[in-house]
Amino acid sequence: MPESRPGVSARRPTAFETGRRALALARYQFRLKYRHTLLGVAWNVLEPALFLGVLTFVFAVVNDMKVAEYAVFLFCTLVPWRYFEGTVTGCTESVVGGEWLLRRMPVSPFVFPLARWLLTSLEFAFAYPVALVAIALLKPGLGLPLLVVPLGLLVWSAAALGLGMLCATAYVFLRDVRTLVQISLMLAFFSSPILVRADLFAPGSAQATLFKWHPVSYFAALFQKPFHYGTFPSALDWTVAGSIAAVLLLAGWQALDAQRGRVYYGL
Amino acid sequence: MATVLEAREVTVRFDPQLMLTRTIRERIALGWRSRVAPFVALDACSLAIGEGEVVGLVGRNGAGKSTLLRVLAGVIVPQAGTVVCDPDRRLVPLLELGIGFHAELTGRENCLLSGALFGLQAREIEERMDAIVAFAELEKFIDQPVKTYSSGMYARLAFSLATELSPDILLLDEVLGVGDQFFVRKSMARMQRLIRSGITVVVVSHNLDYLVAQCNRLVWLDGGRIRMEGDPASVAGAYRDSG
Numbered sequence A: 001m002p003e004s005r006p007g008v009s010a011r012r013p014t015a016f017e018t019g020r021r022a023l024a025l026a027r028y029q030f031r032l033k034y035r036h037t038l039l040g041v042a043w044n045v046l047e048p049a050l051f052l053g054v055l056t057f058v059f060a061v062v063n064d065m066k067v068a069e070y071a072v073f074l075f076c077t078l079v080p081w082r083y084f085e086g087t088v089t090g091c092t093e094s095v096v097g098g099e100w101l102l103r104r105m106p107v108s109p110f111v112f113p114l115a116r117w118l119l120t121s122l123e124f125a126f127a128y129p130v131a132l133v134a135i136a137l138l139k140p141g142l143g144l145p146l147l148v149v150p151l152g153l154l155v156w157s158a159a160a161l162g163l164g165m166l167c168a169t170a171y172v173f174l175r176d177v178r179t180l181v182q183i184s185l186m187l188a189f190f191s192s193p194i195l196v197r198a199d200l201f202a203p204g205s206a207q208a209t210l211f212k213w214h215p216v217s218y219f220a221a222l223f224q225k226p227f228h229y230g231t232f233p234s235a236l237d238w239t240v241a242g243s244i245a246a247v248l249l250l251a252g253w254q255a256l257d258a259q260r261g262r263v264y265y266g267l
Numbered sequence B: 001m002a003t004v005l006e007a008r009e010v011t012v013r014f015d016p017q018l019m020l021t022r023t024i025r026e027r028i029a030l031g032w033r034s035r036v037a038p039f040v041a042l043d044a045c046s047l048a049i050g051e052g053e054v055v056g057l058v059g060r061n062g063a064g065k066s067t068l069l070r071v072l073a074g075v076i077v078p079q080a081g082t083v084v085c086d087p088d089r090r091l092v093p094l095l096e097l098g099i100g101f102h103a104e105l106t107g108r109e110n111c112l113l114s115g116a117l118f119g120l121q122a123r124e125i126e127e128r129m130d131a132i133v134a135f136a137e138l139e140k141f142i143d144q145p146v147k148t149y150s151s152g153m154y155a156r157l158a159f160s161l162a163t164e165l166s167p168d169i170l171l172l173d174e175v176l177g178v179g180d181q182f183f184v185r186k187s188m189a190r191m192q193r194l195i196r197s198g199i200t201v202v203v204v205s206h207n208l209d210y211l212v213a214q215c216n217r218l219v220w221l222d223g224g225r226i227r228m229e230g231d232p233a234s235v236a237g238a239y240r241d242s243g
Helices: A015-034 A039-061 A067-097 A111-138 A144-173 A177-190 A206-215 A215-229 A235-259 B024-032 B066-071 B107-119 B122-136 B151-164 B181-196 B208-214 B232-242
Strands: B003-014 B039-050 B054-058 B082-087 B092-094 B171-173 B199-202 B217-222 B225-230
Touching: A015 A039, A015 A111, A015 A144, A015 B217, A039 A111, A067 A111, A067 A177, A067 A215, A111 A144, A144 A177, A144 A215, A177 A215, A177 B217, A177 B225, A206 A215, A215 A235, A215 B039, A215 B066, A215 B092, B003 B066, B003 B199, B039 B066, B039 B082, B039 B199, B039 B225, B054 B066, B054 B208, B054 B232, B066 B092, B066 B171, B066 B181, B066 B199, B082 B122, B122 B151, B151 B181, B181 B208, B208 B232, B217 B232, B225 B232
Parallel strands: B054 B199, B054 B217, B092 B171, B171 B199
Antiparallel strands: B003 B039, B003 B082, B217 B225
């Protein structure tokens, strides 16, 4: 019979069991989220459509910009960013939010960030086609580089899950983490080239240097290059973004795994 | 008799610094004061449960009964010692009068979710749903969120579900006295049927008469240690005399 060791439960579920439980939990979280809404699941498509519509209006009418060009630049990265942000903030509170189960049932704490990641990924699967349609309408004739977009999404998704697990672990023991995560994400967003094109700044300027060293720049390039510039992301873009995602995923998994025996005490 | 569940030299300490400080401000504030000693809920406690055994845990409040049950369930991972269990046997804990229900989900959804978390297919739970609902007497309320349930309705559904999940090992924490006298009688009858079918049961209760009548063995916990274990009547007698 399997034996526990200090800090590690004897009933350690397999990855398959954890995945199945996360899927079951995500299903009910999805139902709950849209239960009392008038339009139900349709909000998944309407919300990003309205969001992009408002942004287009603001930048085209209020700021008097070349709407089509900027909208393509903005939409292609903003929608994945919102997925990333939603996943990280959702995962952060997920383990503590799972107290109702963790105090009564031998459930792996991995179930909760995984369920949140599945939920946000499903919502993203509804939202991203809306952005793609908008981009296709604004910029006809997008080329071959679009083929790498799913791979870019995979990199973002892995990074989001990894950072989410890392933050979820920290949040169990320190509730300030939620605010710190929100502020850090806001800072990362506004200081990155998601809103502003990096090539507008002179090489060597403070902004250009900031964008060069900003980790989000490499993630953003995975979408901005195929959609906006019509080119493939560079090897450097893939290497930096892929490495960060892998490190985050590994660190998040390691952190939660190392603390799983202490989670009960932090709830 | 083969051992199906065992705690070996298990120690559980609840550290107030870990459990009571959640923010940077609280951490700093507690750091300025003298360190509060951890509360030792279980102190090198060992207990082996044999197949088909019905073991009762008694003791005063804070003796470590519920903590030991949580350790056996795998809900709490002890700081020292080991827990040995058979992963092929379905262990169903019924702790804090519940089985892990989400307040916003309906009774039916909670049953389906719990079933999935215990490894059952949705079809398997759906097949048993009528029996679960009928036993809990919640026909009119099963499609309402459990947050609208009274504590008795909540506990009835949890007990009905737990006993319908075909458990091999059932861990019960003070659930047998819940509900009205009719439900208590019904739940006790179901427990007797389950015990006769050969499942293993570990039960925490303050109802000594019930424990003496139903258990093969009684364990008296005191200050996180096992003070006495063995024949239920003898242990119950010694426990009563200690008060």
